[in-house]
Amino acid sequence: MASAFRPQQARIPPALAIPIPLLTKAIGNLFCFIYRFKIGLCQLAVTPDKERNIKHARKAIKEAAQKGAQLVVLPEIWNSPYSNDSFPVYAEDIDAGHDASPSTAMLAEVSGQLKITIVGGSIPERCGDKLYNTCCIFGTDGKLKAKHRKIHLFDIDIPGKLTFMESKTFTSGETPTIVDTDVGRIGIGICHDICFEELAMIYASRGAHLICYPGAFNMTSGPSHWELLQRSRAADNQLYVATCSPARDAGAGYIAWGHSTLVGPFGDVIATTEHDEDIIIAEIDYSILEQRRTRIPLAKQRRGDLYRLVDIRRLDAHCRL
Numbered sequence: 611m612a613s614a615f616r617p618q619q620a621r622i623p624p625a626l627a628i629p630i631p632l633l634t635k636a637i638g639n640l641f642c643f644i645y646r647f648k649i650g651l652c653q654l655a656v657t658p659d660k661e662r663n664i665k666h667a668r669k670a671i672k673e674a675a676q677k678g679a680q681l682v683v684l685p686e687i688w689n690s691p692y693s694n695d696s697f698p699v700y701a702e703d704i705d706a707g708h709d710a711s712p713s714t715a716m717l718a719e720v721s722g723q724l725k726i727t728i729v730g731g732s733i734p735e736r737c738g739d740k741l742y743n744t745c746c747i748f749g750t751d752g753k754l755k756a757k758h759r760k761i762h763l764f765d766i767d768i769p770g771k772l773t774f775m776e777s778k779t780f781t782s783g784e785t786p787t788i789v790d791t792d793v794g795r796i797g798i799g800i801c802h803d804i805c806f807e808e809l810a811m812i813y814a815s816r817g818a819h820l821i822c823y824p825g826a827f828n829m830t831s832g833p834s835h836w837e838l839l840q841r842s843r844a845a846d847n848q849l850y851v852a853t854c855s856p857a858r859d860a861g862a863g864y865i866a867w868g869h870s871t872l873v874g875p876f877g878d879v880i881a882t883t884e885h886d887e888d889i890i891i892a893e894i895d896y897s898i899l900e901q902r903r904t905r906i907p908l909a910k911q912r913r914g915d916l917y918r919l920v921d922i923r924r925l926d927a928h929c930r931l
């Protein structure tokens with residue numbers, strides 16, 4: 611989709627056109643992350659066979675890396691069917707080591723082996739007597755960099771259409787998560803977390819370049835809200851937004867909408883897909899963030915004298931703030 615802001619329409623003096631990208635690249639290098647890279651969004655078919663799901667995800671991650679992706683994102687709940695009956699059965703104790711968590715063991719192994727960053731979708735996590743919907747982020751050294759537990763659980767009741775109560779099994783996470791990686795500063799949300807703009811605003815105020823939302827929207831809210839919310843979070847906050855959904859299985863109890871997408875800081879859809887299995891490979895260029903923020907300086911224009919976002923709790927920050 612074409613961006614609404616075409617370079618030839620810009621009113622920036624020509625003399626500034628070269629220094630801004632150069633300057634921002636230099637700043638990027640200073641903070642030791644890659645400024646321009648490919649992202650891979652693996653829209654995976656998920657089955658009741660956990661072992662198969664893990665093997666299948668591994669294969670997709672390798673394929674994305676072979677196609678040049680330095681950051682790979684997986685879907686929400688990719689190792690288990692999306693159902694309250696399945697979550698306790700498929701849950702893994704992530705903190706108890708690789709034997710107790712074959713799904714994250716695979717992510718650790720493959721991220722280190724391929725030297726890529728992985729935003730590992732989400733899996734049901736068991737911690738004591740609680741279950742969480744948890745995303746693990748792995749660095750290029752294969753180490754777990756951060757863990758995000760879904761903050762806003764998906765409880766919905768639309769009579770005749772969809773009733774789902776995630777809170778029947780999951781406990782909500784208590785901390786927003788922002789992490790410094792080799793591919794920039796990334797804020798993490800899981801699916802319904804995307805509906806809450808305050809979370810995205812906090813990430814933007816803490817310098818996020820990109821927000822990744824593994825998500826499994828459905829046939830009710832998917833058509834009306836999925837793309838709208840991604841574009842809104844990106845345009846409001848002048849950053850990249852990446853989403854990754856499971857592929858649609860029309861026979862499943864919960865039918866995912868699909869349509870994994872990368873949105874740019876202009877609110878423009880850079881790459882997307884339909885509902886079948888797919889691997890999207892697309893380019894991210896952080897110099898565009900500076901361009902956007904310089905041309906429309908929302909941060910400077912914000913009226914802190916009239917309204918203000920209050921950051922009540924400290925972020926679960928795995929970055930240099």
Ligand SMILES: O=C(O)CCC(=O)C(=O)O
Pocket residue numbers: 763764800801802803805825826827828831832835
């Ligand atoms: O917010 C929505 O409409 C969908 C959210 C969802 O499917 C989820 O959080 O799993």
